[in-house]
Amino acid sequence: MARQIWISFATAFVALAVLCCTSAPAAAQAGQNATLPLPPKVPPPGDGLPDLNGVWELPYTPDLERPFGGQLPFTTFGAEKYKTHLGGDDPHGFCQPTGPTRAFHSPFPFQLVQSAGMLVVLFEIDHNFRRIFTDGRPHPQDLDTTWYGDSIGHYEGNKLMVDTIGISDRSWLDTAGHQHSDKLHVSEVFEKTGLDSFKWTVTYDDPVYFSKPWSVTLTAKRQKYDIMEMICMDNNQDMPHYITSKPGNGPKP
Amino acid sequence: MRLGAAVFLFASLPVWAHHSFAAEYDQKQPLTIKGVVTKLDWMNPHVYFYVDATDNDGKVTHWACEAGNPNALARRGWKKDSLKAGDHVTIQTFRAKDASNTVNARSIVLADGKKIFAGSADDGGPSEDPEAKGPLN
Numbered sequence: 001m002a003r004q005i006w007i008s009f010a011t012a013f014v015a016l017a018v019l020c021c022t023s024a025p026a027a028a029q030a031g032q033n034a035t036l037p038l039p040p041k042v043p044p045p046g047d048g049l050p051d052l053n054g055v056w057e058l059p060y061t062p063d064l065e066r067p068f069g070g071q072l073p074f075t076t077f078g079a080e081k082y083k084t085h086l087g088g089d090d091p092h093g094f095c096q097p098t099g100p101t102r103a104f105h106s107p108f109p110f111q112l113v114q115s116a117g118m119l120v121v122l123f124e125i126d127h128n129f130r131r132i133f134t135d136g137r138p139h140p141q142d143l144d145t146t147w148y149g150d151s152i153g154h155y156e157g158n159k160l161m162v163d164t165i166g167i168s169d170r171s172w173l174d175t176a177g178h179q180h181s182d183k184l185h186v187s188e189v190f191e192k193t194g195l196d197s198f199k200w201t202v203t204y205d206d207p208v209y210f211s212k213p214w215s216v217t218l219t220a221k222r223q224k225y226d227i228m229e230m231i232c233m234d235n236n237q238d239m240p241h242y243i244t245s246k247p248g249n250g251p252k253p
Numbered sequence: 254m255r256l257g258a259a260v261f262l263f264a265s266l267p268v269w270a271h272h273s274f275a276a277e278y279d280q281k282q283p284l285t286i287k288g289v290v291t292k293l294d295w296m297n298p299h300v301y302f303y304v305d306a307t308d309n310d311g312k313v314t315h316w317a318c319e320a321g322n323p324n325a326l327a328r329r330g331w332k333k334d335s336l337k338a339g340d341h342v343t344i345q346t347f348r349a350k351d352a353s354n355t356v357n358a359r360s361i362v363l364a365d366g367k368k369i370f371a372g373s374a375d376d377g378g379p380s381e382d383p384e385a386k387g388p389l390n
Contacts, residue, residue, distance in 0.1 A: 034327035087273025095298070107325060124324065175273060228324045235296035237319065241277045241349045 036226040045116045050158040050192040052112045055223040061105035063176035067216040078209035085177040088244030095232035097147040099171030124227040145182045162188040181208035196222035278357045282348040290340045295333040318358045
């Protein structure tokens with residue numbers, strides 16, 4: 001009787017051990033931090049505001065003409081710049097910043113950390129961030145242009161409306177080579193469409209490059225795992241090989 | 254056979270990566286390389302691996318080969334040791350425009366026929382290889 005109990009116990013133990021080892025999720029074997037758990041939950045912003053907290057990803061969009069559905073409404077100047085640009089002059093090929101919007105539709109997720117007065121965007125790409133102030137402040141006067149510009153926003157129902165100016169002309173809007181001037185005025189709408197999705201609509205208004213404002217809409221999906229570190233200059237072996245008009249240290253102002 | 258492979262790759266050529274493919278690589282210079290991996294650098298923004306190819310006369314050519322972004326590859330289940338020094342590989346590539354021994358690897362096949370690192374997500378275009386699967390699939 002004791003022996004039978006012992007055998008049952010041993011069998012159960014072995015079965016459990018086998019089950020334990022073979023049922024480990026495949027994800028745990030991937031390594032390289034691809035499946036690290038999500039960061040701690042951030043409390044919702046309250047005040048009836050849409051909760052945008054979380055880790056998200058938008059569809060990779062190297063060419064904004066694709067979601068736009070055709071050629072962009074260029075000015076003569078803008079069309080000529082696009083026609084004659086060199087892919088090797090892409091500032092991001094030299095790990096210079098993406099600017100506020102290109103990072104969103106890069107092939108990397110981002111984390112949104114939201115309070116009532118500010119939305120912080122933590123981009124996986126280039127380990128960079130963006131802040132959108134929703135505390136009612138205006139844009140500063142006499143703003144110097146910067147790579148990421150100055151963003152302010154306000155809420156309307158389930159939408160966050162964002163206004164960005166002061167973006168330096170050194171960034172490109174996308175990998176296809178669509179460029180802009182420092183007159184660029186970007187408007188964005190973040191519209192929560194469900195627990196795990198939001199629509200991002202971006203409008204580009206730049207009278208130097210485009211004859212009228214134009215928009216694209218992409219849908220963000222909530223991610224299951226954390227963002228990873230991505231340091232663009234960790235091992236950029238491409239730089240010496242680009243066919244570029246600005247060799248050496250890369251694109252200059 | 255070689256022409257067929259080149260045609261296939263042509264049809265599935267990505268136009269863009271996170272920087273322009275055409276800024277560096279020549280879609281008119283496809284190249285198949287058979288050799289031995291000597292080193293793998295699992296780093297951003299691109300995984301790089303180095304291959305020694307020996308021709309019939311015993312001459313060795315050293316190739317620097319660019320693969321996809323490591324974060325994207327890791328999310329598809331690939332690991333740092335999915336490819337390692339000593340592995341025999343056949344790679345379909347495109348040469349760099351500057352005549353250096355630098356290539357962009359479009360597909361990597363191990364000696365046992367296993368395809369790895371294929372269809373890297375950051376290309377975004379039609380280069381996705383429907384046959385290639387990561388370990389998580």
